[in-house]
Amino acid sequence: xxxxxxxxxxxxxxxxxxxxxxxxxxxxxxxxxxxxxxxxxxxxxxxxxxxxxxxxxxxxxxxxxxxxxxxxxxxxxxxxxxxxxxxxxxxxxxxxxxxxxxxxxxxxxxxxxxxxxxxxxxxxxxxxxxxxxxxxxxxxxxxxxxxxxxxxxxxxxxxxxxxxxxxxxxxxxxxxxxxxxxxxxxxxxxxxxxxxxxxxxxxxxxxxxxxxxxxxxxxxxxxxxxxxxxxxxxxxxxxxxxxxxxxxxxxxxxxxxxxxxxxxxxxx
Numbered sequence: 209x210x211x212x213x214x215x216x217x218x219x220x221x222x223x224x225x226x227x228x229x230x231x232x233x234x235x236x237x238x239x240x241x242x243x244x245x246x247x248x249x250x251x252x253x254x255x256x257x258x259x260x261x262x263x264x265x266x267x268x269x270x271x272x273x274x275x276x277x278x279x280x281x282x283x284x285x286x287x288x289x290x291x292x293x294x295x296x297x298x299x300x301x302x303x304x305x306x307x308x309x310x311x312x313x314x315x316x317x318x319x320x321x322x323x324x325x326x327x328x329x330x331x332x333x334x335x336x337x338x339x340x341x342x343x344x345x346x347x348x349x350x351x352x353x354x355x356x357x358x359x360x361x362x363x364x365x366x367x368x369x370x371x372x373x374x375x376x377x378x379x380x381x382x383x384x385x386x387x388x389x390x391x392x393x394x395x396x397x398x399x400x401x402x403x404x405x406x407x408x409x410x411x412x413x414x415x416x417x418x419x420x421x422x423x424x425x426x427x428x429x430x431x432x433x434x435x436x437x438x439x440x441x442x443x444x445x446x447x448x449x450x451x452x453x454x455x456x457x458x459x460x461x462x463x464x465x466x467x468x469x470x471x472x473x474x475x476x
Contacts, residue, residue: 212338216319218368219345223312226256226352229361231305238301242358243433243466247292249358250304252351254295255288257308260315263328263344267318267337270329280331285461315344331459342371346457350431357433365403365424373400373423376430376457377410383454386462392417392447400426417445419452430457432465 230238230253238250247255266273280287299307319337327334335343349372356363377398384391397415400408400423408423419426421441428434429441429452436452443449456462466472 212336212341213320215338215341215345215371216316218371219319219341219348220312220316221366222345222348222352222368225363225366226348226355227305227309229352229359230355233301233359235301237359238304240358242354244354245464246289247354248296249355250296250301251292252355253304253308254292254299256348256351257304257311258291258295259347260308260311260344263340264311264315264318266330267315267322267326267328267340273329277329277331288460342375346372346375346431349427350433350458353428353431353433367402367404369423369427370402370408372427372431372457373398373408374410376426376455379430379457380451380455382459383451383456383462386456386460387454392451394447396445396448396451398426417443417448417451419443419448427457430455432456432458432463435466435468437468437470 230249233249239248241248242252244252262273262276265276283290295304295307319341322328322337326337328337328340330340330343345368349368352363380396381391394417395411395415396417396419397411397413398409398419400421402408402423419441421439425434425439425441429436429439441452443452454462
């Protein structure tokens, strides 16, 4: 099995797992709030349906995808929320679920059918098929976490988290750039323990700046689905410590992130 097919398979499995979670919800649960301010469970699925559709457009009609980039540039702070809100307004939960399922299947086929070496345009630099599939997996997992938290469900971490962690590590410099600061020149060492006990490592072994911790916690950190204070991710070195406070695996503004759990409990 090629590396490209493997990550597409993982994307499909991530979507199927989330589908099993939301597919049994009633209308009340679909309209329940999630940790993302102003977003219900329906908004979370609407966002995934929209981004899958945009990814499909980029993969199959790259010339038309330029119109989507223009819309994003015209309203960089609001276009994501507006797209989700429009789908929620136009679709009952069962129709929204059907739309998301159909879009996932179409994107899966388009990615598998793409010729070797294909570069797909995106909101930043063009991406390989594997990179786009990895990005979609990261988004599916992160928004799935919002839904799981809203429902009070604890998900079992899987080996698919390695894809999320890889994006988080590779996006290190972007986290600085989006905040208007200069990233460090030196590489960091990142060592993460997978659910099965394997150590997944990035960067030179002898680096002075080091980050260690559970794979799940690092993924929660870089997707900003949990506050650093509530995670067992540690840093050695001033610059590594700074990075853990700003790390993000996704494009766009960092947003407020989650407050510490103690702060959340204090407001209940």
